[in-house]
Amino acid sequence: MSWDDLIRPDLEPLVPYAPGLRASQVRERSGKEIVLKLSSNEHPCGPVPIAMAAMREVLPRLNRYPDGACTALRGKLAKRFGVPVETVAVGNGSNELLRLLAQVVLRPGDEVVFPWPSFIVYPMVTAVFGAKAVRVPLAEGDCVDLDAMLAAITPQTRLVFLCNPNNPTGTIYGKEAFERFLAAVPAHVLTVVDEAYFEFVTDETYPDGLKYFDGERPIVVARTFSKIYSLAGLRVGYAICPPQVIQAMDKVREPFNVNSVAQIAAYYSLDDEAEVRRRRKENQEQKTYLYSCFDRLGITYANSETNFVYIHTSRPVEVFQALLEEGVIVRDFGNAPALRVGIGTPEDTQMTIAALEVVVARLGKI
Numbered sequence: 001m002s003w004d005d006l007i008r009p010d011l012e013p014l015v016p017y018a019p020g021l022r023a024s025q026v027r028e029r030s031g032k033e034i035v036l037k038l039s040s041n042e043h044p045c046g047p048v049p050i051a052m053a054a055m056r057e058v059l060p061r062l063n064r065y066p067d068g069a070c071t072a073l074r075g076k077l078a079k080r081f082g083v084p085v086e087t088v089a090v091g092n093g094s095n096e097l098l099r100l101l102a103q104v105v106l107r108p109g110d111e112v113v114f115p116w117p118s119f120i121v122y123p124m125v126t127a128v129f130g131a132k133a134v135r136v137p138l139a140e141g142d143c144v145d146l147d148a149m150l151a152a153i154t155p156q157t158r159l160v161f162l163c164n165p166n167n168p169t170g171t172i173y174g175k176e177a178f179e180r181f182l183a184a185v186p187a188h189v190l191t192v193v194d195e196a197y198f199e200f201v202t203d204e205t206y207p208d209g210l211k212y213f214d215g216e217r218p219i220v221v222a223r224t225f226s227k228i229y230s231l232a233g234l235r236v237g238y239a240i241c242p243p244q245v246i247q248a249m250d251k252v253r254e255p256f257n258v259n260s261v262a263q264i265a266a267y268y269s270l271d272d273e274a275e276v277r278r279r280r281k282e283n284q285e286q287k288t289y290l291y292s293c294f295d296r297l298g299i300t301y302a303n304s305e306t307n308f309v310y311i312h313t314s315r316p317v318e319v320f321q322a323l324l325e326e327g328v329i330v331r332d333f334g335n336a337p338a339l340r341v342g343i344g345t346p347e348d349t350q351m352t353i354a355a356l357e358v359v360v361a362r363l364g365k366i
């Protein structure tokens, strides 16, 4: 028996998702007591108190399987967004939903159009179902170029991923560009709008993808509880989809894909809108403060509507290492001339700024 015969050869070029360094690893290596992990766009605070209390209550009942239909959470999301419950899917992170969406539409040889750089999962799910990735470079200002995305669509295109705001750049496209895109996108294409950072956005030109959802046109809007709601460790996200798409996803998803703790935590997290507003405001304040530090240090960056900032650097490897030595973990992209810096608490911002000052003093212009 040969493993090469056994394992699908088309998986060979794929590489496993590489998570960033963990704080404990950096603590060991740098000897720093306090290490800041700003590499995964997580929220610095824990889950909201009402969700914490609900999670504790469910623990004694974990001998039971979860509700495989996520009835309560789907009902609550449907009510919140004014959509029929048949259009709400919940997944083990929105990541699972992106994969399921790809799984139910892609045939080998289909084309999947997405911006690049963008979320790493788009090329991963494209490849795993034997489809062809069509990467559309970002336009000036590190923004998703919707006109170029339209131009990249062919009769073979089955799926388009839009990431708004875009990860890793944090930039958005506006209503006008999106409406132009929707008016022109051919009917044979499923458009998935990934709005993982939706709750952080403050720019009024931002198009809320759900406003364009009518359950009939082939549009899906995906969001998550991992970011502003601080439930990354539980894995829970949702997508509003035409019912036919959900019916297909139900046929291939795992029977109990969202665990009971995740379901209840997400359900109650939706009740604390005041905390979401507070988090959005604090994030905005810290971002503005970070921008002023970047300006002072001569660091250029993309305009972010998220809880991270994409900074430009001609020396990404050196800067990444130097920040690690200061106990700050950011996200690197190999040799690509940029790093992604997460936004945390006011104390985290102070530490980030202090670290950048040391790095610039040591390396000169970065």
Ligand SMILES: Cc1ncc(COP(=O)(O)O)c(C=O)c1O
Residues within 6 Å of the ligand: 040, 041, 092, 093, 094, 095, 096, 119, 163, 166, 167, 194, 196, 223, 224, 225, 226, 232, 235, 236, 237
């Ligand atoms: C753009 C984007 N979409 C989706 C996700 C996945 O989120 P989840 O934790 O819900 O799987 C992320 C996570 O970083 C993301 O950045």
